[in-house]
Amino acid sequence: MIYYNDQYPKYFDQRYKGIPYLLLDVPKIVPDDNFKELWNEKKVSIVRQRPDERYPYKNAEEAEENFKQTGKVNEYTTANWDGFIGLSSESADDRWTRSLVDGPTVLPNFFQQLNDYLPIFKLTQVLFWSNNIDIGVHRDLNDQYSWPSSIRIMIEDENPEPTFFLKPFDENLPANSLSTAIPSNIRLDPTVKFVDTTNSLSNTFIYNNKQWGHGAIKNPGYKKILCSIGVNYDFHKLQVLLNRSIEKYGNNI
């Protein structure tokens, strides 16, 4: 399958290589007033619906057998996240529980901001997710490029310090290489970059999903909701925004 974003200008590989993440120079993107109500009503525990190349166990029984042998979480029965889907398309990820709302209708202001501020032709997926447990360092299966390509918006974050981080990833490893647990000294690791949106005018960031892996610490008692955006990029607009964002907020290398 050919992904739309695979048609990116090849000079992006050099121009933006190695950048872990950028705060995007767009106005703060805020959800509609009814978001909290919607969240409470529509969020579900997100568990696995089907296997994929890096989690090949076909059902809960096989996954449980593997869990007993290796300690690897049974993703059919243990929810890494709570959340709901605000927009989905045919190419969207169908590996997980789906609680779908018609985002552009029920969160019109939020979707208007996405369409106005993001450098895109089209939204392909909008997810609202809150992790319940530590999410080990991994790369997402889609959109693995040498430039920052994966957009996240911090919807709310009660944590006293940042919890979402990037860590250098051996890009020669296969795309489906396994997630790893979070080392206990992660905050002392000088190679790790935590994404801090608290004192920024922007709550939107974009990260590299090839040379960098990402993960999230779960701080018990503190809630965080991230919005994960899948898009078809307008590469001219993207380039202008990346350059402007680097100038304003730095490249975090």
Ligand SMILES: [Fe+2]
């Ligand atoms: Fe991820």
